[in-house]
Amino acid sequence: MPLDSLLASIPPGHPDEALVRQVNLEQLPAHVAIIMDGNGRWAAQRHLPRVEGHRNGIQSVRDTVETAARLGCQVLTLYAFSIENWKRPLTEVSTLMSLLKRYLRSELDTLLSNDIRFRVIGRAHELSPDVREELDRAVTRTADRTGMIFNLALNYGGRAELVDAVREALRTGMTPDDLDEARFAGLLSTAGQPDPDLLIRTSGEMRVSNFLLWQIAYSEIYVTDTLWPDFRRRHLLEAVLAYQKRDRRYGGIKDPHAVIGAP
Numbered sequence: 106m107p108l109d110s111l112l113a114s115i116p117p118g119h120p121d122e123a124l125v126r127q128v129n130l131e132q133l134p135a136h137v138a139i140i141m142d143g144n145g146r147w148a149a150q151r152h153l154p155r156v157e158g159h160r161n162g163i164q165s166v167r168d169t170v171e172t173a174a175r176l177g178c179q180v181l182t183l184y185a186f187s188i189e190n191w192k193r194p195l196t197e198v199s200t201l202m203s204l205l206k207r208y209l210r211s212e213l214d215t216l217l218s219n220d221i222r223f224r225v226i227g228r229a230h231e232l233s234p235d236v237r238e239e240l241d242r243a244v245t246r247t248a249d250r251t252g253m254i255f256n257l258a259l260n261y262g263g264r265a266e267l268v269d270a271v272r273e274a275l276r277t278g279m280t281p282d283d284l285d286e287a288r289f290a291g292l293l294s295t296a297g298q299p300d301p302d303l304l305i306r307t308s309g310e311m312r313v314s315n316f317l318l319w320q321i322a323y324s325e326i327y328v329t330d331t332l333w334p335d336f337r338r339r340h341l342l343e344a345v346l347a348y349q350k351r352d353r354r355y356g357g358i359k360d361p362h363a364v365i366g367a368p
């Protein structure tokens with residue numbers, strides 16, 4: 106039975122068990138995208154350097170990846186480093202890159218055992234060779250996995266992705282008549298994947314910060330005040346439950362037959 110693997114990882118009587126049992130498997134978000142924010146504030150609240158927030162955010166990544174995979178999501182996309190994040194102090198950027206390398210090295214076996222296919226979205230070719238090497242290894246080793254796709258957005262910007270897609274269209278000689286929305290989506294880094302149904306942002310900020318601009322056209326947005334290093338299985342389940350109460354209309358109306366006078 107689905108959910109068994111998630112329930113098996115929760116000690117009996119743990120409050121998360123009740124949350125899992127409320128999830129409607131027929132209405133799971135196929136794609137969950139998360140803007141992991143608030144690491145710096147988490148550290149500041151504890152009078153620690155910002156990088157301690159990033160360090161503590163790794164456990165949140167582990168918990169989220171495993172929960173999403175066990176829940177049965179098809180795709181999870183985590184925003185780890187934006188194109189604009191290069192504006193940060195060099196020491197912070199280099200710590201983020203070393204944490205990333207360490208995470209990839211230590212988590213590869215867990216990704217494999219959870220049948221997860223790891224991918225990178227963003228201008229990965231601009232990252233340093235040592236980081237690219239770890240990324241390539243994780244992508245190659247998990248390439249034949251058939252479970253959840255885990256996209257890590259690194260050196261990612263939504264506008265850059267759109268520009269790159271247009272460049273690709275021009276480079277390959279596409280004509281105006283060749284392009285429609287479906288073909289354009291096929292030029293993006295998420296080609297072939299469903300658009301995010303649920304977009305989560307932690308730390309209470311009400312903005313998208315250049316994340317998946319094309320793909321989030323009709324995503325349900327869930328903002329939580331929880332700071333990323335505090336985000337755990339429970340918070341993801343709460344977001345999924347909130348998503349399942351939403352009424353998605355895609356520009357239409359809820360139930361045409363309920364409207365008096367409707368054909």
Ligand code: IPE
Pocket residue numbers: 141142143144145146147185186187190201308333
């Ligand atoms: C998110 O936390 C991590 C990255 C953007 C890499 P922040 O570092 O942005 O934390 P705040 O927003 O300053 O609290």
Ligand code: IPE
Pocket residue numbers: 140141142143184185186187190310312314
């Ligand atoms: C968005 O967070 C980028 C990532 C989570 C990687 P930021 O902290 O960089 O975004 P702003 O600056 O608050 O918009």
Ligand code: MG
Pocket residue numbers: 142143144
């Ligand atoms: Mg931030």
